Amino acid sequence: MFITRIGRQKLFRSLNIIHKTCPRYFSSKLPSSDTVELAYASYESTADPEDNSQPPLVILHGLLGSKNNWNSMSKAIHRTTGRKVISIDARNHGDSQHSSHHTYVHMANDIMKLLKKLELSKVSLLGHSMGGRTAMVLSLLCSDLVSSLIVVDISPVKTSPQIFSMVNLFDAMSSVDIRPGIAMSKARRLADEQLKNITPDVNLRNFLITNLVQTNTGAYTWRVNLPALKDNFQNHISCFPSNLKGLQYCGPTLFIGGSLSDYIRKNDLKEIQEFFPMANMVFVEGAGHWVHSQKPEKFLKIVCQFLAEK
Structure with missing residues (x-):
C-alpha cells in the first residue's frame, strides 16, 4: 500500500x-x-x-x-x-x-x-x-x-525567497493600462514598456505578456485571474500544504x-x-x-x- x-x-x-x-x-x-x-x-x-x-x-x-x-x-x-x-x-x-x-x-x-x-x-x-x-x-x-x-x-x-517577488508582478500586471482597439503587436510593446518598471528581465516580461488577450470589444485584459492569485498567494500558492x-x-x-x-x-x-x-x-x-x-x-x-x- x-x-x-x-x-x-x-x-x-x-x-x-x-x-x-x-x-x-x-x-x-x-x-x-x-x-x-x-x-x-x-x-x-x-x-x-x-x-x-x-x-x-x-x-x-x-x-x-x-x-x-x-x-x-x-x-x-x-x-x-x-x-x-x-x-x-x-x-x-x-x-x-x-x-x-x-x-x-x-x-x-x-x-x-x-x-x-x-x-x-x-x-x-x-x-x-x-x-x-x-x-x-x-x-x-x-x-x-x-x-x-x-x-x-x-x-x-x-x-525560495524569490517566490515572494511574485506579488510585485501581480500588482505590476494589474496596473498595465492599454487603450482598446490597437493592434496586438502594439499592445504587447506597450505592456512591455510598462512592465520594465518592475523587472529588467526581458524573458520574464515576454513570459508575462503571453497572458495578454483582446476581448470581443477590442479591450485588452489578462487571461489569468490576478485577484484570485494575489489573494491566495501567501497562504496557499507560495507554500506546500503542511497537513x-x-x-x-x-x-x-x-x-x-x-x-x-x-x-x-x-x-x-x-x-x-x-x-x-x-x-x-x-x-x-x-x-x-x-x-x-x-x-x-x-x-x-x-x-x-x-x-x-x-
Missing part, C-alpha cells in the same frame, strides 16, 4: 477526506461547485498505432503560465517516447475556468475530475513550479492514479532542478524522501528556474530517459 493506515487517518482528520472521489484511492471532499473545467491540449499519433501500454504523460505548468508554454516540449516528448501527452491549463490560467479558490488541493481535484472525464485510470505526471506542487499533492492524495512523477524545480520542503505530512507516494519519482536556481537544493532530498521515498534528484547545469525552456535538449533527454526506464 502507498498510504499507511496512520497516514490515511491523519488525512481524514485534517482534510475531511472521502474515498469515493478518486477511482481507487481518495481525494479531499470538495463540493462539485469548487472544481472547475480545465482546458487541455492532447498530443498523440494519428498515422501510427498508439502504444497503449504506456500511461499518458500529463503536464502541469507553473504560476502565470499556460499549456501553450509547453507546446514544443509536449510534441518533442510525444515524438521521442511515443506516449500520449496531455498539457493542462490550471484553474485561473489559460483557457480554464476562473475561481476565487486557488489551493493545491483544489487544483489536484480539478485534475482528478478531468482524468475521470477522459477515462484515464493511470497517468505519469510532470509539473513545473506551481504545477510541480500540484502534481505532488495529487500523487499523495491519489497514489494509485499515478504511474510515475516528475517535479521540475520546486520542493515540498523549502520555499499532508505522514502521506507518501512510493512510485518512481524524479526531481529536476536548475543549477542556478534556489527553488530546490541537493540537501532537500532527505526531507523530500519522507514524502517520496523513491525520489531521485538531478540538476541541469546552466539552467535557472525555467529549466525546460532554458536547456530544452538536456531537459528532454532527462525526462525521456526517466519515462523509458519507469
